[in-house]
Amino acid sequence: MKAQVFRGVNQLSYEEIPVPEILSDEVLVQVQVVGLCQSDIKKIRYPLLNPPRIFGHETAGTIAAVGSDVKHWQVGDRVVVLHHIPCMHCAYCLNESYSMCEVYKTVTTTAGFIPSGGGFAEYVKVPGHIVQHGGLMKIPAAVTFEQASFVEPTNCCLKAVKKAQVQPGQTVLITGAGPIGLMFIMLVKHFGARAIATDLLPSRIEKALAVGAEAAFDARDADLPAKINALTDGMGVDTSLLAVPSDKAFFQALDCTRKGGKILFFAEFPDEVEIPINPNILYRREIDLMGSYSSAYPLQALSADIVFNQRIDVDALISDRYPL
Template sequence: MMEVPKTMRAAVYRGVNDVRVETIPVPEIGPGEVLVKIHTCGICGTDLKKIHTGSHSAPRVFGHEMAGTIAAVGGGVTDFAIGDRVMAYHHIPCGECYYCRKQTFAQCETYKKVGCTAAFMPSGGGFAEYIRVMDWIVRKGLVKIPDGVPFEQAAFIEPVNTCYKAVEMLALEPDETVLVIGQGPIGILLAALAKRTGATVLTSDLYGERHAVAAKFGLDRPLDARGDVVAAAKAATDGRGTDVALVAVGGNALITLAMNAIRPGGRVMLFAATQHGEAPFDPAAVCMDEKTLMGSYSSSVAINDEVAQLVLNGYGMGFDLTQLISHRFSIEDAVAAIDLASNPQPDSMKIVIQPEL
C-alpha cells in the first residue's frame, strides 16, 4: 500500500493573474477511478492563457502535461495497480457523436469535459501533488510508462500528440519545404515531427539560444526572425515560397508573415492562435493564389497509440524530449514557474513543476 496523506500542496488559481500555493484536501476517488501522485507536470501556453485572461471561473488547479505514480485505485479497476507509472490525458472524447465520427475530436462535448482534477472544477490538476483520474480517462486515456523511461519524457506525450495531429493534417511530402515560426518547445516539436516526414524544415526564432536547442533535434536550417524571413523562405525554394508555414507562436501579425512566406497553393497552419479577435489576411491570396489557412487544436485520440510509442520508445533513440526542459520548480515555487513561463527568456524552454523537488 502507498500511504496517501489527507492534504496536499497545490497551486490554486484564485482569479486573473492570481495563483496561490495552498494546502487543500487530497481528492477522493470513486469506482473506476485512480489517484495519481504527480512527479512532473509541464506548464502549457493554454494554462497561462486561462490564468491571465480569466477565461475560467476560480478557484481551479490547472496543469495537464502530467506523469506520475498510481497511489490508489477505485473499485473495478483491473488494468492498473498501485505503483504503476503512468501519464494521464485530461481529455478523451466519447467516440460516438457526430464530431467523433468526423474525427474532429476536440469539438466533442465529452472531450470538452475535463477528466482529471486536483480539486474544485476539473481543470487538469497537475499543479498539485495528487490528481483524481475519472473513469473514462482510466479506460482510454491512461498510459503506462515502461521502466527506464523517465517521468519527464512521458509528460510530453500530450503536447506531442497535439503537434503530431497538426503535422499529420498537413500530409507533408518529402519534396516539400516547411517554415516553422517560433522555436519554443512546441515550435521545436512541430519542426522535429515535420522533419520526420522527410520534408525540408526551416525554423525561425529571435533567439540563438533556442536555435541551439532545436539543433539537438536535427533542425539545421535556422532563420533569424529579426531578418527578412519571407525573403529567406523564397530563397530556399527557388523563389516560390515554402509549401507550408506552421505558426507556433501567438500574434496575429505572424499570420500575414506566414501567408506571404508560402507559395501559391501552399498552406498555413495556425497552432497558437487561441485568442478570439480579428486578424488581417488577404482574401485574394486564398482565392486567386489558392493558399489555405487552417488550424489544429488539442489532441487526437486516433493517434494516442502511435504517439505513446514514439515518445516512450524515442527516449534513448534520438527523441529525448527532456532536452526541452530548461527549468524545474517545486510546488512551493509554482508562482515563480508560472511567471517565468509567462515571460519567456532566451534560455527558457519547457518549464515543469515537480512536487517532489
C-alpha cells in the same frame, strides 16, 4: 496534500487541501512530473476562468489507489494521464472530429475544486470515463517521468503535422521556436521534411538549429522571403505552421508559402484579433488555410511511441525544473 491553487489573476496559492476521494471506477495518481503548458500560464495571467482551480494537464505519475471496479490497473503502475478523451458516439466523433466533442472538451481530471487538470498537486483523480477509454498510458521502465509528460503535447503537435500532410522531402516554415515550435522542428525532421524556423530571440534561433532546423532566422528580417526562396529553389515552403499568435507571422507565412501550399494556425490568437485578407490571394495561389486545436485521440499510440522510443529528443525541450 499540497497543491498550487489558482485564486485569481496572477494568484497561485500553495495550500494544504484534501486528497481527492475516488469512486469505484476511478484512479488516484500521485503526480511525479507535470509540464507547464503555455495554456496554463495564460489561464493564470488573464481573467479567463473563475477560481478556485488547480491547473496542470501534462501529467505523469504513479497510481496510488484504484477503485473496486477498475480492471487492468494496479497501485504502483507508472502512467501518463491524458485529460481529454472523446465520447466516441456524438456527431463530431462519428465524423472523426474528436477534439470538437463536448465530452472531450470538458476537463474532468481534478485535484479538487472545479476540475481543471489537477497536475499542480500531489495527487490527481482520474475519472472512470478516462480510465476506461484509454486515458491512462503505462510508462515503460526505461522512460523517465519527465519524458513521459511530453506525450500529450507531442500528440497536439503531431495532429497538426498530420493534418497539414507534411511529406518527406517537403520544406516547412515554423514561426516561433518556443517549446512547441521546437517540437514541430523535431517532428517535421522525423517525418523526412526540412524545417525552417523563425523567432525574435537569439537563444531560440540557436536552439532551433540545435534540434534540427535546416535554417533559422530572426522574424524581423526584411529579407526573409528572399532567403526562404533561395532555400527552396524559388518556390517557397510547402507548409507554414504558425506556432505564435501573431498577425505579422501570418502575413510573413503568406509571403513565404508556395502556390498550392498550406498555412496552419496552431497557436490560439486573442479573440479581439482580426486578420484582413484579400480572398483572391487564396483563390489565385490556391493556398489552404487550416486550424489544428488540441490533440487527436487516434494518434495517442503513435505519440507515445515517438516519445517512449526517443524518436524525438524531448529532453532537449526541458529548460527549467521547479518543485511544487
